[in-house]
Amino acid sequence: MREDSLTQINRRQQGLHDRVEVRCADCPIRYRAVCAQCESDELTQLEQIKFYRSFDAGQPIVWEGDRMDFVASVVTGVASLTHTMEDGRTQMVGLLLPGDFLGRPGRDRAAYNATAVTKVVLCCFRMKPFEEMMRQTPHISHRLLEMTLDELDAAREWMLLLGRKTAREKIASFIVIVARHEAALQKLQPAGWMELELPLTREAMATYLGLTLETVSRQVSALKRDGVIELKGKRKVILPDFARLMDEAGDDADGGMLD
Amino acid sequence: MREDSLTQINRRQQGLHDRVEVRCADCPIRYRAVCAQCESDELTQLEQIKFYRSFDAGQPIVWEGDRMDFVASVVTGVASLTHTMEDGRTQMVGLLLPGDFLGRPGRDRAAYNATAVTKVVLCCFRMKPFEEMMRQTPHISHRLLEMTLDELDAAREWMLLLGRKTAREKIASFIVIVARHEAALQKLQPAGWMELELPLTREAMATYLGLTLETVSRQVSALKRDGVIELKGKRKVILPDFARLMDEAGDDADGGMLD
DNA sequence: CGTGGTGTTGAACATTTTCAATCAGCGTGG
DNA sequence: CCACGCTGATTGAAAATGTTCAACACCACG
Incomplete structure (x- = not known):
């Protein structure tokens, strides 16, 4: 294990976050993520409530049933959502690629395990301020609806694969x-x-x-x-x-x- | 087959609709459907763009790839969404119960086959006016987001079932x-x-x-x-x-x- | 009283899983 | 440099699970 990732883990365990300052305008997922339709003043607002977290490959991001007080966009890397039965059988129910959204506004507990498949960087928003922004700016909730409908389509496509x-x-x-x-x-x-x-x-x-x-x-x-x-x-x-x-x-x- | 359902089919084939006047305030799915959060003035608006259609058990509602210029709520009955492969293998990807929403704003072609499992009554909205209302009234798009997120959860639960x-x-x-x-x-x-x-x-x-x-x-x-x-x-x-x-x-x- | 739709059951078969052995690549430490 | 151990991947053989094909039962309806 490399030095710097060890440092990261320590920071995470202490509840601190990476304070990397990336401007939304320069973000690689600017036009794909939940913020895709935001105007520049809305981005400014988002910039004030966002923070980055990164995870090494294999690390858990959140565990089913855990308290979860943020939502996030995947900036880089691949994460998985999995469901596990008591006896250990597990099924992946989603694959999160850059731009994809993690978490559900209005729900304070994770419904699935989220795990970093590769090294992952998340752009996180605390739940409360994000929900407040959703109420104020239709661009965000509109985009989130669009993304959720796409995910639902993907999930249904996957049901055909799994079932037949x-x-x-x-x-x-x-x-x-x-x-x-x-x-x-x-x-x-x-x-x-x-x-x-x-x-x-x-x-x-x-x-x-x-x-x-x-x-x-x-x-x-x-x-x-x-x-x-x-x-x-x-x-x-x-x-x-x-x-x-x-x-x-x-x-x-x-x-x-x-x- | 009963007389009246035959009449209904004829009406449908002629592109006409049941002009039953049901007031939204008295609707059995008033507090579960996409309109659940609407105020009474918003319901009045919805009442002007809605129309009812009914289907006998076994009848197709829309076929995968068909043009679809409306969205709808299931008022009574059960409908299924299915996906079919070229060789005929088919998988149900959704079960629509009273209150559930059918169709996707912004998409003019059906992504799945929808079939009436029992006798079904739909409360339909033409796509364009509905989309216009979504822009104006956050209550509708907010509720639709909530419902879509629920459906996504259900789909993922189903993936565990199908896969494991x-x-x-x-x-x-x-x-x-x-x-x-x-x-x-x-x-x-x-x-x-x-x-x-x-x-x-x-x-x-x-x-x-x-x-x-x-x-x-x-x-x-x-x-x-x-x-x-x-x-x-x-x-x-x-x-x-x-x-x-x-x-x-x-x-x-x-x-x-x-x- | 026959008929069609729906459901049940049996036997042979096919696919996938389980359990176990082995392999390949790779970084580590002697 | 090379043996070692680790993880991820492959392969084989036996066993379990579900499917296919076929026969038949049930029952509402004309």
């Missing part, structure tokens, strides 16, 4: 989603030849897909054997033909692009 | 949900001895639970054999001990009651 797809289709679907996201960052449609990096371990993929890690491993191997994907190390994937992968995912041609 | 629960646990969970809803209507906590009616056929339950109808039938029989439930006909269920059922559902004791 085979293990092979689940793996293919997951890679398609990662490829889509990758392509979207470069403002392209995913197509033809692509190279990408899986952001999750086999175990995290299993938790996401409702499978065991062994089945994930087997099906990844099978897709490789059948030439649908190539592997470069454990995490880097090469797609010789995106359309072929889509086919394996069992989605309609348009792939559920709704907007 | 056994067939037996799925059936038990479903009955628990129906029992909860039943109890909530009478403003009670579900407990002890209860009697209730399943709103879905075995096939619809299978679609909801990510199972085949045979597996549903077998597991219902198994729960009966083991004394967890009793059957009165095919649809009526008696719960000798709600806690026992909860146990079979594999939920935590609190059962995910979050608010």
